[in-house]
Amino acid sequence: MIILLNTNDLTLTDVVDIDTLSNVQSKLADLVGISVVTADANGNPVGRFNNFSPFCQLIRSSKIGAKKCIECDAQAEQKAFATGKPTISDCHLGLKDCCVPIIVNNKLLGGVLGGQVLVDDQENPKSKFDIPKLAKELDLEESELAVAIDNLAVVEPEYLQDCVDFYEVLANYFTEMGIKSLFQQQLLKETQEKLDYERRLKYAELKTVEAQINPHFLFNTLNSISRVAMSENAPLTEEMIYNLSDLIRYNLKQTEEFPLLKNEIKNIRRYLSIQKVRYGDRLNYQIDLPNHLEDFCIPYMILQPIVENAIIHGIEPLAKGGSVYISVSRNEEDISILVKDTGVGFKKQQALKILEGKDGSSDGIGFLNSHLRLRDYFGENYGLQILNDETFSTVIKIFFPAFTDYNHYKNKVII
Template sequence: MNKTDKTLKNLMDSNLYSRYSGLLALSNISLQLIDTNGDILLEFNPSPDFCKLICQERETRICSDYISRLNTGKGDRFICRYGLANILLPVVINNQTIGYVVGAQVYSPDSEYQKYLIDIMAMAQDKKLEPEFIAKSIAAIKTIEENKIEIHEQLCNHIAQNICYDFSESINNTDKAIARLSIEKEMLEKKIIDLEAKNMSLVINPHFLFNTLNTIARIAYYEKSHKTEELIYYLSDLLRYNLKQDDELHTIGAEMDNIEKYLYIQKIRFKNRLEYDIDIADHIKPHRIPNMIIQPIVENALIHGITPKRDGGKIKIYAEKYKNDINISVIDNGNGFPKEVLQSLQQSENKLGIGFRSTDKRLKRYFGENYGLTIAKSDYSGSTVTISIPTKPNARR
C-alpha cells in the first residue's frame, strides 16, 4: 500500500462527514466520494434507488457512465444515458488524481421528460427486477431547478478542494491541525453565507442547530475537550439522520452507524451499566432498509430491558443471511418487557404495540407480507426482537 492509499484509508476513518455537515445541510442531492476505480468510499448524501440498485453494477461501485470518465482525471458535468445531470470533480494531490467527488443524479426541468422514455419492461427483463420496483424508482428521482444544480456543483467543488487540502496535509505529515481547522471554519462560514444568499429555499430551521453544535464542537477541540467534541459531533449526526424522514431506503451500514453513535452516547451516560456489541458482516451492510427501523427497537431494549436492572446489561445487534432473507436481531439480557407492556404489545391485531406495529407495517409495505418484525423472546433472561427483509429488490411484493 503506497503512502497516498494509506492516507486515504486513514481519512475515511476520521470525522469526514461531520467536518462538512454545515455545508451538507444545504442540499439533499446525491454527493459521494469515490476512488479512482469507481468504488464508493463514503456517501455524504445517498444516490437515488434507480442509480444505486438498477444502473450500478453493485451498490458500492458507481455506474458505468461515471467509470468511463474516470481515466481523464478531469472534472466534468454530464448527462447520463437516462437524462440525469451528474457532477464529477477530481481530488488531486501533487498532480495525482486520488479520487473524485461525484453527485447530483437528478433531472432538470428541461430533461425530466426523458424519464418517461425509459423502457421499463425491457429493463425489468434485463435486470431481472419487478417492473413495479423500477417504475417506482424512476418516479422517485428528483427534478431540480438548474440554479439549484449549479449551487450543488459549487458545494461539491468546495468539498473536493477541502479534501485535497486534508490529503495534502496528511501526506506531508504536517502537524497544523489547529491552523487548518481555523482556516476551514472561516471558509465554511463564508461559503454557507454565500450559498444562503444565493438560494434561501435550500435552508431549513434545523440547520441553525447543526451549525451551532458544530461551532461548539470546534470550541471543545480548541480547548482540548476531545470527548465533548466527539459527543457533540455524534449528537449532530444523530439529529441529522433522524430528520431524514424521506421515503427512500438506506443501507444497513448507514443505519448501524447511526445506532452505534446512539449507543456510544448512552454508554457515556450509563457507564459500566451498559455494554453493547454490533456484529454485522460487511456483505450484509450494503443491503437496504427503511430509515429509523432498528433504532426504536434498540431504544426499547435499553428502556425496558437494561435500565430497570440494577447492574445494567448488554445489548447485542446481530444479522444473518439465510437463502434470500436477512434477519436482524436486537438481543438484550435485561428483565424482559414488563408484564403490562408485553400484554399491551400483544393486544393488537398483529400481536404488536403501536410503535412495533408501525415498524412492522413499514417493512411489509416495502417488502411484502412475508417480512416484518417479530418478538422472538421476552422473559426474565432478556428479550430478542427480530426484523426480516429480503436480500434482493425483486423480492418485493
C-alpha cells in the first residue's frame, strides 16, 4: 500500500493537471476513434467529451439526462473500484458503457469511461427505445431523439474489449501522473521539514552526511517507478514507493545521534530493496544481523554511504552486476560490520588515499566522513578498514565499540 500524503480529501484535480489530461485524452481518442470521457469519483466530467455519439450528447444536453448519466458513471466507477477491474455495464438507457478506475494511494479518484454503443446480440436492438416516453421524460424533441437513436452504433462484443484496452492505457497514464504528483508534494513537504530540522542541528558533520541523499539514486528510482507503474498494476509499484517514502522519512526525521542497529539495518533493507527493483537480476544482497545485536547502537548514517558506494562504484559498472553482503558481529567489547561486494573492485591504494583525505575526488566523501566521524567519536583505534578477501572484490570493515547507551559508554570511558 502506498503511504504518502493524507489522501482523505484528495481529488483527481489535486494530482492531475486537467489541461494535460484533456490534451492527452483528445489526441489518443482522435487517433483511435473511440468515445471517451474522464470523470471524477462522483461521475462529474473533468475533461472534454471526445468522440461522443450524437445520442449521448443529446441526452446530456437535458438537465435530467445529464444528472442520470453522471449518477450512472459514478456507479460504474464504484463497481470497478470494488472489483479492482474494468467493467462493462448497461447505462440507464441500456447502452453498453465501459469504465476503468483511476486509483491513487488506494483511493478512487475517478475513471475513464466510454463505449456508448448497442451490442449486436439481438434483432434490431434500437427498437427497445420508447421514443415518445423518453422524449417527454427528458424534455427533448421526439424528432431529434429519433435521429440520434437511428445513428447509434451497433457493434460486435469484441469492440467493447478494444474500448477497455484503450481506457486502461489512459487510466494507467493518469494514475502515474497522480503518483508522481503525490510524491513531489511529499518530497516538498519533507524537504521543508528537513530545512527546519537542520536549523536545530548542532553537529556540522551530521549536516554534511544528511545532505547526501544521493540525487542520482533518487531520480533513477523515480524513473524506475514510472516504468513499473506503466507495466505493473499496483503491488510492486506500491512496495517500491512505500520503501522509498519510508527511507526518505527516516533519513529526514532521524533525531537520534546513535540509533539502534536494527533501525539502521531496516533502513538499509529499504534502500537495497529499491535498488533491487532498479537493477533487477543485476543486484543481489544479503544481510545478517544476529538478534542479540539488534539493540546495540551505531552512529547515524555511518553504514549507508558504504553500501551506496558498493552499488554505485562497485556493482553498477558491471554489465552482469553483482552481490552485496552485510554482516554484523561482536568481538568482546566491539562491533564489526563487514560490507562486501563482488563489483569491479576497489584499488587499495585509492581506498587508503580516501581514508587519509588525499583522494581529491567527490566519490569518497561519504566514505571519508564515516571514517572520520567514527574516529572523532571513539578514537583512532576505530573507523573503517579495507580488508583482503579472495571471494569478494571489496571488503570494508566498520569498527566501533559495543554499547546500548552512548552517554553511559562515554561516562565509562572517562572514568
